[in-house]
Amino acid sequence: MQLIANNIAIEAEDHGDPADPAILLIMGFGAQLLLWPDELVEALVAKGFRVVRFDNRDIGLSHKFEGEKAPHPLWHLFSKKVLRREKMAPYTLEDMADDAIGVLDALGIERAHVMGASMGGMIAQIVGANYPDRVLSLIPVMTSTNNPKLPGPKKEIRAMLFRAARNRPTDKEEAVAAGTDFFTAIGGSAGSERQEIKQLARQIVERSFYPEGPPRQMAAIIDTGDLRPWTRRITAPTLVIHGADDPLILPAGGEDVARNIEGAQLEVIEGMGHDLPPSLIPKMAEIVATHCRAHGPAAGEKSAA
Numbered sequence: 118m119q120l121i122a123n124n125i126a127i128e129a130e131d132h133g134d135p136a137d138p139a140i141l142l143i144m145g146f147g148a149q150l151l152l153w154p155d156e157l158v159e160a161l162v163a164k165g166f167r168v169v170r171f172d173n174r175d176i177g178l179s180h181k182f183e184g185e186k187a188p189h190p191l192w193h194l195f196s197k198k199v200l201r202r203e204k205m206a207p208y209t210l211e212d213m214a215d216d217a218i219g220v221l222d223a224l225g226i227e228r229a230h231v232m233g234a235s236m237g238g239m240i241a242q243i244v245g246a247n248y249p250d251r252v253l254s255l256i257p258v259m260t261s262t263n264n265p266k267l268p269g270p271k272k273e274i275r276a277m278l279f280r281a282a283r284n285r286p287t288d289k290e291e292a293v294a295a296g297t298d299f300f301t302a303i304g305g306s307a308g309s310e311r312q313e314i315k316q317l318a319r320q321i322v323e324r325s326f327y328p329e330g331p332p333r334q335m336a337a338i339i340d341t342g343d344l345r346p347w348t349r350r351i352t353a354p355t356l357v358i359h360g361a362d363d364p365l366i367l368p369a370g371g372e373d374v375a376r377n378i379e380g381a382q383l384e385v386i387e388g389m390g391h392d393l394p395p396s397l398i399p400k401m402a403e404i405v406a407t408h409c410r411a412h413g414p415a416a417g418e419k420s421a422a
Contacts, residue, residue: 138414157398
């Protein structure tokens with residue numbers, strides 16, 4: 118369904134009983150809501166939660182910022198670090214955090230557990246800092262604070278990212294192939310089989326093929342920069358989840374998130390990379406549900422306004 122959130126159209130899905138406490142799922146860079154596995158959504162609904170997932174701006178079926186130019190990532194990084202230029206992107210992660218709150222507003226949800234993966238975990242940190250009264254608890258997954266002292270991706274993943282920045286897919290088949298290769302590379306030892314990954318990549322591309330959006334999202338990440346000024350203001354009960362095998366955002370990223378939030382707990386999952394594989398969904402659902410039950414209303418106690 119299409120919602121008007123933060124004055125733009127956002128595609129969202131609302132699962133479960135509206136009377137149950139809500140979990141808002143925020144997906145990562147260049148990723149549609151389909152990257153939140155149906156199995157995870159269904160498991161959380163079965164455990165007594167209302168689950169909302171949505172496409173971020175510039176991806177999937179949500180609003181596209183047509184005609185807005187994003188600087189090349191390498192020039193953008195140089196300009197921010199050396200030339201001290203400030204706003205160079207069409208929007209920032211703060212704008213995307215406002216979108217997330219706009220989704221809650223559109224659905225009449227007063228407070229929710231906020232769970233974000235990768236870039237979505239960065240957005241979630243800003244939501245937690247800027248909107249403390251809207252957050253029952255926070256669950257950043259496979260993400261970081263963007264602390265410049267943190268280690269970057271593993272060498273082979275970094276090379277793939279540079280190639281992707283230089284050569285964006287020009288058609289759907291290229292996009293499926295590139296997505297399959299990348300999702301396979303960033304998965305952990307418990308990750309999906311390549312054929313399953315290819316099927317998911319094709320499903321994503323068939324739903325929406327829009328290579329112009331991710332460069333603007335990357336610009337938002339770079340423009341926002343170090344998240345620790347936001348992260349340190351978070352007061353919501355926080356559970357940080359990270360994969361022990363993550364080659365894109367190394368476990369040090371999750372450790373830094375937990376280190377900068379008072380009282381945060383850190384759960385490192387063996388076999389998990391930068392992915393949410395089917396074999397780990399039952400474990401993930403149980404961890405998340407246990408955390409949310411400890412820090413919010415029980416099923417049937419409305420979290421809607």
